[in-house]
Amino acid sequence: MTTLDTRAPATATPSPAIDPPRRLLMGPGPIDADPRVLRAMSASLVGQYDPVMTQYMAQTQELYRTVFRTTNDATLLVDGTSRAGIEAAIVSLVSPGDRVLVPVFGRFGHLLREIAERAGAEVHVIEREWGTVFPTSELVAALDEVRPHLLALVHGDTSTTVAQPLEEIGAVCRERGVLLYADVTASLGGNTFAMDGWGVDAATAGLQKCLAGPSGSSPVSLSDRAVEVVRRRSSVEAGLRVLTDDDPDAVDRIRSNYLDLGQILEYWGPRRLNHHTEATSMLYAAHECARLLAEEGMDAAVARHALHGSAMVAGLSGLGLRLFGDQAHRMNNVVGVEIPDGIDGEAARAALLRDFAIEIGTSFGPLHGRIWRVGVMGYNARRDTVLTTLAALEHVLRTAGVPVTAGAGVGAALERYADAA
Structure with missing residues (x-):
């Protein structure tokens, strides 16, 4: 019988402790986190059902309602980088075969397109030269031609350094029964964004840009219209039952477990249904990012x-x-x-x-x-x-x-x- 030798090689040397050089990060993100955010991240951990933890979660939700300028109950964090929030929103809102309109004016519009295609959507793309934005009239014309279920837009695209105006398009989407999703990762906190005032149904962000934190947590907010779609498609509403391929609900279920916003809503909601173990230190960071912004105004x-x-x-x-x-x-x-x-x-x-x-x-x-x-x-x-x-x-x-x-x-x-x- 062969026995595995599990001893470390005699020549192995321990890795040094992480000690990054000091940098001034003046690129398009990530940036240097506010020292107050880093201090918050070093606070002691508590259990995910500790009353203190649930209090911090409720405070975080209220703080991000201020940041997004919304009254949406469904305002929470998705554990993961800003891309996790983007994917959670799209896979939870889009059923296979749904039409999705993606106006592309930079790199991150192509990301929305790819995620929607992976969710099984029928994706329609309109494009603009990088460095320019879409006139509202052009978006309206595309909406009328495509008649999508979802309009997925990047608000500020750091690849081109320009921001797509959103003030008028929300009302147009509501008139046509179209959901409006906005990726505000690069813009939130440093550029005007009014979720309720602009009629945005779903918005996702990250901490590593204007929110002055590290990458690793994605604030998300959903309108009542968006929540209705998410809950209908989530396995939570099916009693967490296992769906088989021949089940009529299987085709329309959310194609992710971790990024199923229906389940995440219940985790953050009053029922506190277990979904994942909250990334406690990242929640502390997100809480402090939003607290500092709310304090500043x-x-x-x-x-x-x-x-x-x-x-x-x-x-x-x-x-x-x-x-x-x-x-x-x-x-x-x-x-x-x-x-x-x-x-x-x-x-x-x-x-x-x-x-x-x-x-x-x-x-x-x-x-x-x-x-x-x-x-x-x-x-x-x-x-x-x-x-x-x-x-x-x-x-x-x-x-x-x-x-x-x-x-x-x-x-x-x-x-x-x-x-x-």
């Missing part, structure tokens, strides 16, 4: 992002960089600039990281190698981070041979701050 948070975002725009323009995208619809929290001719964009990013410990973003798809994306969001939406980034970028540009007037970027940003004072 949503209007004030949006104004802060608008101020520091505009200062970054002024500074980048002062450095002679050309802005990318429709500036009338630019997100407050991320700026796209064209990489100057004759320099290696990745080498410049590497120099910025190596010499100044500052990270800015690269780009995707048709914009790869063409633009940089500079974020001003969450905890990093501050005057000092803007000025430090501009000063460092000036040095990198000058070293790469780009003619830049000394102090032009910082000076232009300071003028913007002076104008706003």
Whole structure:
């Protein structure tokens, strides 16, 4: 008989403790988490049915109603990154064969398309050049042509740095009996978003951008219309029974267990039906992210992002960089600039990281190698981070041979701050 040798190799050495270098993350996300959020994450764990835990869960729900600007009872967290929230919303709202309309104006519209296709939907796509947005009239025309069950839209797409206007489309969807889903991962907290006021039926976000936290928890809110669809399709309403392939309800059931929002609603609801073990430390983080925003005030948070975002725009323009995208619809929290001719964009990013410990973003798809994306969001939406980034970028540009007037970027940003004072 052969015996397995389970001893570690004699040459094995223990891995060192995690000790990441200090960085200033000024890309499109993730960003540096607020220290208060990190402190909250280090709090002691409690059991998932401890009265203290259920109290924190209820508080978190109420805080995110403030952040989403909604009265929806169905406001909660999905444990996982922002993509988990996106997938939970789409797979829970879409039955196989349902028509879904996805307007694509950047990378993350393609993500919505893929998830809807995997859910078995009949997906219809309309596209816009990256850096532009859809006029409402174009969306209305597509709704009338496709007659979808769901319109799935990205609000702010960091790949293009522009935000799709949503103010009018919710009412249009309601008139036509269409559900409206919005991915607000990149925009929530730094750009105006009014879930109830705009008639949005489902919205999902993440912590790692304007909410000033780490990736790993996805706030979600659902309207009563959306909840009705989710509950009809969830196995909870079928008494948690096992469905066989020949069961008439099997075709329409939610094609995920973990991301079944019907079950997650019951976990967060008064019945507290067991579904998963809550990611306690991430709940602490999400709670603190929302608490800080509510304390600041949503209007004030949006104004802060608008101020520091505009200062970054002024500074980048002062450095002679050309802005990318429709500036009338630019997100407050991320700026796209064209990489100057004759320099290696990745080498410049590497120099910025190596010499100044500052990270800015690269780009995707048709914009790869063409633009940089500079974020001003969450905890990093501050005057000092803007000025430090501009000063460092000036040095990198000058070293790469780009003619830049000394102090032009910082000076232009300071003028913007002076104008706003």
